[in-house]
Amino acid sequence: MKKILSVLVAVLLVSLACVPAFAADTVTINPSATEAAVGDEITISVDVEAGLTGAKIVLKYDTDYLEYVEGSAAATDIMTTEFNDTVSGEITAAGVCTDPCEAGTLFTAKFKVKKANAQVSADADQILDDTGADIAPGMTIAPVTIGEKAGGETTTSANGGETTTAANGGNGGNGGNGGNGGNGGSKGGSNNPKTGNTPVIGAAAVVLAASAAVLVAMKKKNED
Numbered sequence: 597m598k599k600i601l602s603v604l605v606a607v608l609l610v611s612l613a614c615v616p617a618f619a620a621d622t623v624t625i626n627p628s629a630t631e632a633a634v635g636d637e638i639t640i641s642v643d644v645e646a647g648l649t650g651a652k653i654v655l656k657y658d659t660d661y662l663e664y665v666e667g668s669a670a671a672t673d674i675m676t677t678e679f680n681d682t683v684s685g686e687i688t689a690a691g692v693c694t695d696p697c698e699a700g701t702l703f704t705a706k707f708k709v710k711k712a713n714a715q716v717s718a719d720a721d722q723i724l725d726d727t728g729a730d731i732a733p734g735m736t737i738a739p740v741t742i743g744e745k746a747g748g749e750t751t752t753s754a755n756g757g758e759t760t761t762a763a764n765g766g767n768g769g770n771g772g773n774g775g776n777g778g779n780g781g782s783k784g785g786s787n788n789p790k791t792g793n794t795p796v797i798g799a800a801a802v803v804l805a806a807s808a809a810v811l812v813a814m815k816k817k818n819e820d
Contacts, residue, residue, distance in 0.1 A: 621645060622731070623653060623702075624741045625718055632709045633745040637665065639706050640716055640740075642689065644674070646699040650724035651675065653737075655705065661714030662742075668706035674698055680759040681705075688721075696726040712744035 622656035628639040642653055657664070664681065671677035675691030689703045706713075723732040 605640070613758075622648075622723060623651070623718065623720055623736060623737050623775065625655070625716055625737065627716070627740055627742055630740070631743045631745045632712075634709055634711065636709045637706055638709065640705050641701045641704045642718065643700065644702050647696045647726045648724060648802040649694075649696055649726060650690075650692040650722065651702060651720070652690040652722040652732075653702065654688070654721060656717045656719065657685060657707065658714060659685050661706040661709070662711055662716070664707060669703060670705075671703045672701050674700045675702060677703055679703070685807045687695055688764070692724075694819040709742065713740075714742045716740050716742070722775060762765070 600757065622645050624643045626643055628641075629636070632638050640655065642655060644651055665686070666681075669679045669681050669687055669689070671679070671689070675693045676699045677689055677691035680688040687705055691702055707716075712798045718737045720735045720737055722730055723735060725731050755764040
């Protein structure tokens with residue numbers, strides 16, 4: 597039984613090695629600030645790793661939280677890039693280069709913050725490697741969240757006192773009968789989304805399921 601189990605583990609490892617693995621940082625979204633107050637302007641950069649020959653990226657944002665600064669989408673010189681920013685909530689950028697590009701920023705876009713905790717995501721419609729092969733299927737681009745800037749939020753006392761607004765990260769005192777000093781300078785956190793590799797996970801699940809079926813069949817045979 598131990599020998600059979602060893603063989604199944606070896607098969608699993610070989611299967612995982614054969615599945616194409618895409619780097620989590622092939623395409624990344626990088627904001628100029630991870631915290632912002634309402635009315636602030638931020639810049640979102642879409643960066644790519646070295647060795648690509650083309651990319652089509654759709655940057656997505658919630659119009660209730662962010663307002664796109666019209667015409668602000670701008671490309672760098674690592675690829676020849678064209679934009680479509682006429683669709684509300686989306687900016688599509690398509691870039692190509694004759695030789696594998698260097699690592700860097702593909703394009704940037706500016707936004708005005710309307711609400712705190714705005715999330716920006718992106719879809720990789722097409723990513724071409726140095727051979728021209730499309731490696732976009734199965735690729736995950738981690739979204740980013742623009743948290744609330746410290747010093748601008750409203751807090752309420754735990755003892756039922758009146759609501760106060762903290763300014764510049766200072767202490768917001770609680771009113772009413774509470775009498776306790778409340779810290780109103782709490783910091784808006786930013787999400788750290790996880791990235792995944794869907795093809796690898798799917799292949800591992802299939803191999804594990806097959807391994808389990810073999811073990812059950814052999815156990816049943818031995819019992820008979």
